[in-house]
Amino acid sequence: MTQNAPSKTVSADDVRAAVKTILTYIGENPDREGLEETPDRILRSYNDLYSGYQQEPASVLKTFGDGGEDVDEMILQRNIPFFSMCEHHMLPFFGVAHVAYVPESRIVGLSKLARLVEVYARRLQVQERMTSQITRALMETLNARGAACVIQASHLCMFQRGIKKHSSDTVTSSLKGCFRDPETRGEFLELIKLDASVRQF
Ligand SMILES: Nc1nc2c(ncn2[C@@H]2O[C@H](COP(=O)(O)OP(=O)(O)OP(=O)(O)O)[C@@H](O)[C@H]2O)c(=O)[nH]1
Numbered sequence: 001m002t003q004n005a006p007s008k009t010v011s012a013d014d015v016r017a018a019v020k021t022i023l024t025y026i027g028e029n030p031d032r033e034g035l036e037e038t039p040d041r042i043l044r045s046y047n048d049l050y051s052g053y054q055q056e057p058a059s060v061l062k063t064f065g066d067g068g069e070d071v072d073e074m075i076l077q078r079n080i081p082f083f084s085m086c087e088h089h090m091l092p093f094f095g096v097a098h099v100a101y102v103p104e105s106r107i108v109g110l111s112k113l114a115r116l117v118e119v120y121a122r123r124l125q126v127q128e129r130m131t132s133q134i135t136r137a138l139m140e141t142l143n144a145r146g147a148a149c150v151i152q153a154s155h156l157c158m159f160q161r162g163i164k165k166h167s168s169d170t171v172t173s174s175l176k177g178c179f180r181d182p183e184t185r186g187e188f189l190e191l192i193k194l195d196a197s198v199r200q201f
């Protein structure tokens with residue numbers, strides 16, 4: 001089931017008009033040459049930035065075969081870069097996600113972990129929720145023994161405005177199932193070894 005499908009009662013023209021209103025509010029002339037196409041550009045960029053609402057997480061987690069691979073160790077995809085938008089200010093936050101799971105029987109193609117991150121990043125988010133949505137999708141869709149996600153991100157709403165702390169980043173984690181065992185958790189944290197240099201500017 002698609003969540004939060006685009007409103008049937010708000011048209012593309014309504015969105016263009018709303019952008020013109022905002023441009024006027026900030027002191028611009030929305031009809032000057034350089035801004036003429038801006039409402040339409042913003043509309044198109046929103047279709048891209050928020051495309052995650054049109055995607056079901058389960059649909060990107062295509063599994064392999066019948067589970068005969070006999071894999072029961074941790075599978076980890078590190079440093080998956082992403083851009084998302086914070087739901088408080090609609091400003092970007094961006095960084096990397098580390099995503100791991102221990103399969104029960106079925107495994108997914110490696111690219112699907114990055115696709116899962118994209119599905120949730122391309123929505124209005126708070127970082128904590130995005131982190132736990134990723135592990136929940138892995139647990140529920142794959143019936144995994146465990147799932148883990150750590151996200152390290154920088155929030156423009158803290159850099160560019162407000163508190164203006166541009167050297168600070170935010171780390172969130174979600175550990176489910178067997179990742180709550182100290183040994184598995186320790187192995188995961190050792191493998192991802194948070195590194196300040198991975199921050200994407
Ligand atoms: N927990 C969490 N907070 C976030 C995230 N993104 C933005 N925020 C915070 O959301 C909060 C919103 O606070 P408010 O007081 O409602 O809004 P504000 O007046 O714009 O807050 P300031 O940013 O402190 O100026 C701020 O503290 C932001 O730093 C996120 O992903 N997770």
Ligand SMILES: [Zn+2]
Pocket residue numbers: 086087088089090091155157158
């Ligand atoms: Zn924000």
